[in-house]
Amino acid sequence: MRSIAVASGKGGVGKTSFVINLSLALTQLQQKVLIFDADLGLANVDVMLGISPKYDIRYVLNGEMSLKDIIYSTDYNIDIIPAGSGVVELTHLTSMQKLLLKEQMEEAFKNYDYLIFDASAGISENVLFFFLLGGERIVICTPEPTSIADAYALIKVAYKKHRIKDFYLVVNMINQEEDGKKIYQQLLYVQEKFLPEIKLSYLGGIPYDECVKKAIRSQVPYLLMCPDKPCSLKIKEIAYKLMKYNPQASQGLEAFLERVVSL
Ligand SMILES: Nc1ncnc2c1ncn2[C@@H]1O[C@H](COP(=O)(O)OP(=O)(O)OP(=O)(O)O)[C@@H](O)[C@H]1O
Numbered sequence: 572m573r574s575i576a577v578a579s580g581k582g583g584v585g586k587t588s589f590v591i592n593l594s595l596a597l598t599q600l601q602q603k604v605l606i607f608d609a610d611l612g613l614a615n616v617d618v619m620l621g622i623s624p625k626y627d628i629r630y631v632l633n634g635e636m637s638l639k640d641i642i643y644s645t646d647y648n649i650d651i652i653p654a655g656s657g658v659v660e661l662t663h664l665t666s667m668q669k670l671l672l673k674e675q676m677e678e679a680f681k682n683y684d685y686l687i688f689d690a691s692a693g694i695s696e697n698v699l700f701f702f703l704l705g706g707e708r709i710v711i712c713t714p715e716p717t718s719i720a721d722a723y724a725l726i727k728v729a730y731k732k733h734r735i736k737d738f739y740l741v742v743n744m745i746n747q748e749e750d751g752k753k754i755y756q757q758l759l760y761v762q763e764k765f766l767p768e769i770k771l772s773y774l775g776g777i778p779y780d781e782c783v784k785k786a787i788r789s790q791v792p793y794l795l796m797c798p799d800k801p802c803s804l805k806i807k808e809i810a811y812k813l814m815k816y817n818p819q820a821s822q823g824l825e826a827f828l829e830r831v832v833s834l
Pocket residue numbers: 579581582583584585586587588589610612613614691692743744745777778779780781783784785787802
């Protein structure tokens with residue numbers, strides 16, 4: 572199992588719709604995906620998919636339910652762990668709670684190929700927590716200078732505070748392919764100059780498309796609503812690239828469970 576945390580620094584850059592459509596693209600590649608909705612913002616995974624899960628992670632932390640029982644299966648073949656406001660509690664677990672959760676996770680996660688965390692916007696300890704939990708991290712930004720600056724700030728803080736070194740970059744809402752590559756080059760230039768220990772890899776750019784907005788309004792993934800549009804073709808390409816990327820040794824369910832206990 573690969574665990575991937577997706578965060579953005581700035582809010583409203585399309586992180587949640589990216590997580591949903593990337594997950595769907597991975598399922599189309601025969602991967603079994605579980606989304607962990609760790610976003611405290613308003614644009615939650617359940618709202619975007621038009622679902623209303625009854626239970627969330629708080630029921631697990633209270634000991635009322637097991638993790639396996641709160642996993643919500645959608646019609647899209649993607650499963651979801653709704654975290655709700657329990658996300659905050661997750662970052663303050665006792666050693667006992669961590670051990671219990673580890674045991675439950677071992678059982679609940681064993682059949683998944685990907686666990687994808689949709690982290691909140693901002694650079695809070697909460698976001699960094701999921702960055703540490705994930706074996707891999709995707710930072711998503713748009714071509715807006717404030718979004719690029721916030722993406723860089725997120726990478727910088729993750730490295731300075733927690734020595735996190737590997738990141739993928741996705742640029743959303745681009746007008747043309749070159750725009751995304753240019754932004755990656757800009758970020759790479761600054762990163763190589765000031766944070767040379769870091770490795771920043773480019774996963775790709777997703778075009779701006781009205782279809783994405785239409786899909787969100789209809790509470791349907793854009794990959795299904797407009798499968799032949801450039802945004803959908805690009806998300807498929809990103810999923811394929813991600814799948815082919817050789818995960819590091821620190822990956823896998825065992826390594827993930829070790830991190831759960833050590834954080
Ligand atoms: N490729 C795109 N083309 C056009 N509009 C887009 C694209 N991606 C996202 N959007 C628009 O951006 C808005 C924000 O998207 P989304 O809610 O996924 O962002 P977010 O980063 O998860 O937000 P938050 O920070 O609130 O969690 C949506 O209204 C969506 O319509």
